[in-house]
Amino acid sequence: MRIRATVAAVSGALALSAFVVPAAHADEAHGDTKISNVVVNGGKGVVFGTTTKKTFTVTFTASDNSGIKMALAVLYHGANIDDSDNGAVPNENGGAKATCTAVSSTTSNCKETFTIQANEQLLNAHAGTWKVWAIAQAKDSNYVQKDNAKSFYVQRASKLTVNAAPEPVKKGRTITVTGALTRANWETGKYAGYGTQSVKLQFKKKGATAYTTVKTIKTSTTGALKTTVTASVDGTFRYSFAGTTTTPAVSATGDYVDVQ
Numbered sequence: 001m002r003i004r005a006t007v008a009a010v011s012g013a014l015a016l017s018a019f020v021v022p023a024a025h026a027d028e029a030h031g032d033t034k035i036s037n038v039v040v041n042g043g044k045g046v047v048f049g050t051t052t053k054k055t056f057t058v059t060f061t062a063s064d065n066s067g068i069k070m071a072l073a074v075l076y077h078g079a080n081i082d083d084s085d086n087g088a089v090p091n092e093n094g095g096a097k098a099t100c101t102a103v104s105s106t107t108s109n110c111k112e113t114f115t116i117q118a119n120e121q122l123l124n125a126h127a128g129t130w131k132v133w134a135i136a137q138a139k140d141s142n143y144v145q146k147d148n149a150k151s152f153y154v155q156r157a158s159k160l161t162v163n164a165a166p167e168p169v170k171k172g173r174t175i176t177v178t179g180a181l182t183r184a185n186w187e188t189g190k191y192a193g194y195g196t197q198s199v200k201l202q203f204k205k206k207g208a209t210a211y212t213t214v215k216t217i218k219t220s221t222t223g224a225l226k227t228t229v230t231a232s233v234d235g236t237f238r239y240s241f242a243g244t245t246t247t248p249a250v251s252a253t254g255d256y257v258d259v260q
Contacts, residue, residue, distance in 0.1 A: 030240075045248055049193065050118060052184075062107070066099070091113045110136075156247050161252050172230060177239075192223070195219055195221040199219060204238075
């Protein structure tokens with residue numbers, strides 16, 4: 001895996017200028033070098049559809065009293081970088097180092113971009129928590145290495161539908177609200193049902209500006225949703241899913257019901 005080769009190369013280079021050779025799988029530090037303010041994709045999860053190709057940024061601050069010589073961050077999925085089952089190196093400088101700009105004699109702001117294509121680089125098992133492995137070396141050969149400088153989510157894109165029937169309906173009669181929660185399957189290239197997930201049925205009365213929750217139900221094993229309510233006033237129904245570590249939150253486009 002290229003990510004491991006990159007980490008090994010960087011760690012080896014540090015061995016030439018530092019007193020201690022950092023282990024790739026553990027935090028290490030020599031001197032007063034620091035890494036802080038790590039932000040992935042603007043602080044949002046990185047969401048991929050079935051064939052999405054996405055480029056996103058990682059930014060961080062590196063500091064040392066002598067100034068920063070170089071820095072690097074790579075992304076990985078797994079307990080630690082040595083046991084990772086997937087990862088990504090930055091687009092900049094052949095994946096060898098970040099682009100860092102000095103903002104003072106001691107501090108640099110660093111930026112990297114990463115490009116991942118779902119149907120070529122991701123399996124469904126890779127959805128969930130990813131980590132940022134980061135290292136910075138100072139001009140005086142001090143360094144810091146962090147196995148998990150930041151955690152973030154790589155997620156399978158989700159869709160949610162709703163249909164309230166019959167329309168129109170007489171007051172006091174039963175309304176049946178159906179729908180489906182699906183998410184991207186990176187291995188088949190299709191969207192498939194997301195089973196046994198809690199989803200809220202919400203209602204917005206005609207003229208109101210916000211939805212209120214009517215009840216919470218679970219999807220079937222195939223992602224289907226079905227429940228009933230009693231017709232009372234005109235308004236819009238929707239289903240809303242709060243999301244999980246592997247799948248982002250999503251709300252259906254509302255379905256308006258005319259109650260007569």
